[in-house]
Amino acid sequence: MSVEAKKETLGFQTEVKQLLHLMIHSLYSNKEIFLRELISNASDAEDKLRFEALSNDALYENDSDLKIRLEFDKDQGTLSIDDNGIGMVREEVISNLGTIAKSGTAEFLKNLSGDQKKDSSLIGQFGVGFYSAFIVADKVEVVTRKAGVAKEEAVQWISEGDGEFTIATVEKEDRGTRITLHLKEECKEFADGWRLRGLVKKYSDHISFPVVMKSEPMPNPEGEEASPEEPKDETINEATALWTVPRNELKDEDYKEFYKHISHDFQDPLLWSHNKVEGKLEYTSLLYVPARAPFDLYNREAPRGLKLYVQRVFIMDDAEQFLPLYLRFIKGVVDTADLSLNVSREILQSDDAVDSMRSALTKRVLDNLAKLAKNEPEKFASFWKEFGQVMKEGPAEDFNNREKVCKLLRFASTHTGKSDQDQSLDDYIGRMKEGQDKIYYITADNFAAGLSSPHLEVFRKKGIEVLVMYDRIDEWMMSHLFEYDGKSFENVAKGELDLGKVEDEDDKKQVEEASKKFESLLNQLKELLKDQVQDVRVTNRLTDSPACLVVGKNDMGLQMRQIMEAAGQAMPDAKPTFEINPEHPLVGRLNEEQNDDRFNDLAWILFDQANLAGGEHLKDPGSYVSRLNKLLLELTQ
The missing domain is CATH 3.40.50.11260 (Rossmann fold)
Structure with missing residues (x-):
């Protein structure tokens, strides 16, 4: 590879600089996790190439054998992760590796608590897996060429995690991305074949692409000469799509590690459901409920959905058509034989098979949550704390499953x-x-x-x-x-x-009698408050308070009005009804002083207090304070 003149040094965005500083100072409690993150990214790149090649076979460049290669050099203290996936062009390198756009770093930093163990578990949640390379490396070099782009237009990205990165145009014969980590002195353990094999087996065995390394010579018995055989390429993971494996052949740990791969979460899922459907429709689904809410849960426009495969060929990363929006926190995979391989987003949205699968998958999620609520109430309480407010969107958005959603509320x-x-x-x-x-x-x-x-x-x-x-x-x-x-x-x-x-008949009779007894008071209050209320009446709903305000049955409540106003919506005036408690001494005093100078002050104070008790803000708090102080002064004289 030869570096051309097109070379420049750029600075990370401020938030990324902060994140790198945290990474370099060992924010992760478990350093070995970096390998899983980088292999997962490589696997995504392979998936994307396979999808793009469905419509453009030339992208394979005569090499359709997709794989991820690990290489290390003990003497130099380096480790490389090399894929022959889709690759990147210069703009994509800057966007993905140098800015906040793809990382969610600002939200990540906002959620830091100062507790290293707690903070380390946030990293996967914010999709900043690439930066985990700086936990073990004091210098990271990325060389990448996008499939279909000339070899002279490859890109080299280098950073020492010090706030800057260098980007240059280089030559690269083969497509894909090679990440080389120059390991820190205390992290040279990762430049070891047996150590790497163990980590791949532990974290990435389920990756559906082969992870390849040169074979390691077996230790020779004492006194024997070393084997002269040349090391050969060998696959060190199972390289099987986990969702295609029968459930009885999988362990809980297999499911948990696969979840971490597809979600980039570092915490085990709360529950999962693995199901194969045969009949009119044929598909396999593996759905997960996370243990915690992602940072963008309440952003309804954020990418969400399941990973879609058609006969094990990756089609789409965020296939949102298979679950309703209120279940946007569900992670997982759906693989079907009933969609064409060249299915586009537009076709997917209007496909009858997709509608049937959506209905069945939604029912499966809700049924599993109902079982969790019944059998493990403590776990369900944890789920509700994280996702309850999103589930409350369900009754409005999913009429067919309204009863099922309501059972979960x-x-x-x-x-x-x-x-x-x-x-x-x-x-x-x-x-x-x-x-x-x-x-x-x-x-x-x-x-x-x-x-x-x-x-x-x-x-x-x-x-x-x-x-x-x-x-x-x-x-x-x-x-x-x-x-x-x-x-x-x-x-x-x-x-x-x-x-x-x-309510018994005596209650209704008391209200009728009180309405007649206080008729004059009600009329006087209506006249005084005519600009603020639509009616004044005696109530049976109060026992301790003198008065309250009641919104019309079909009017918007205070909570909803505040939300709409905060969103900039102009709201029509809706006057409440002022209800008084005829048994309360203050209402009795007000009735006695209908012609007294203090009547207006007392009436307005009761009205303002009813506003405050209902959660409203007073339109004229100064007048309320003035009237109240006036009455207090009279009491002290």
Whole structure:
């Protein structure tokens, strides 16, 4: 290879420089993991070439024998990982190895906690596997040529992890990428054939391409001369697509290591499902539920989906058509014989076979999660903590599986009085009072605000359980969820309260009598607050508070309004109903002072307090404070 004049030195982006500094100072608790990452990247490059060659056989350049080669030099202290995959051009080298675009490094750095062990487990999550080379090397050299590009247009990339890298145009006879690590003194152990064989067997045995090394001479018995045989190429991994192996021939460790390969995660998966379908459709699926959420889980536009193979030929990395968006955290592989090898993304989106597979795969994931919830509730609680908010997108997005998704939903509840979301809808229904035909819930900014809401007072009095929903997505979810198991949902802070058969006739009679008794007060409050409320009425939902605000049954709640406004949406005015508790002393005082100068001050204070209790921000907090101080001063005189 000869270096041409086109050579320049560039700087890493700031975040990458920070990451390299962490790498070089041994952020990884397990250094040997670097080999798995680099071999996985090489395997991806081989997969991509095989896919591109489906439509352009010339890319093989008369060499369709795809393999990954490991070479080492003990004397020089170097280790090379060489693939004959797709390769890269200059722009791709700069993009993939020199900037943040492909690495997610900024999010990674944002999530660092300062605990080396915890932080090391984040690296795989952010797809920064290439940089793991700097854990064991003080200099990394990459030479790459893209398939189909002239040998004179290969690219050399060199860095010592010091904030800069050099990139130059070189010659390279064969396509693909060769990464050479100049090992640190304390990492020379990796320039050893037996050590490398052990690591490949441990971490990369499942790679579907051969990992090749020169054979190692066997140690000779003492006194015998060394064998004169020349070392030969030998494959040191099984090189079998793991999903094609029968389940009874695989161990848990095989599944775990394969998951780490396809996900670049360093943590074991929470559960997996390996299934072969034969009949009208033929396909094999291997699906994983991660133990933790990826950093971009809430970015609905981020690449996601399963690895698609057609008869073991790689087709697509992020085939999103096989699972709905709310299951975007699922990792895995689907291999089918029922799609053409040259299938394109457009064809895939409108293929009947894909629709059938999507339906079956979605059902399989939900059924496995239901089994986890039933048989291993602690594991399911861990799953819900990581992915619960995404699962709450399900009822709106997947009508056919709404009931299955609803069975998996978990909420906090007044039954436990704790913020843990560990109560299912089935749990709630099992505890419903005799005569109760609705599932009652309330949405709030946080659990404490929901639990202390005045709207729950009558429910406490009657011993009726209320679900406390405080995730930002909850109100949106409930706008698409109307019933479960024949029971309708009712937001206790919306519309007129209907307790059904749980409410006795005496309660209704008391409200009617109070409405007549306080008719004059209600009319005066309506006149005073006419610009703020649509109605004022006596309520039966309060026992301790003097008043509360109730949103119309079909109006958007506070939580949803705040989300829409934060997104820049202009929201129409929706006036609430002001409800007063006729049994409360403050309401009694207000009724007595209808013609008193203090009436307006008291009425506005009660209204503002109802706003605050409902989680609203006061439009005029200064006036509220002024009125309150005025009354306090009168009390001290």
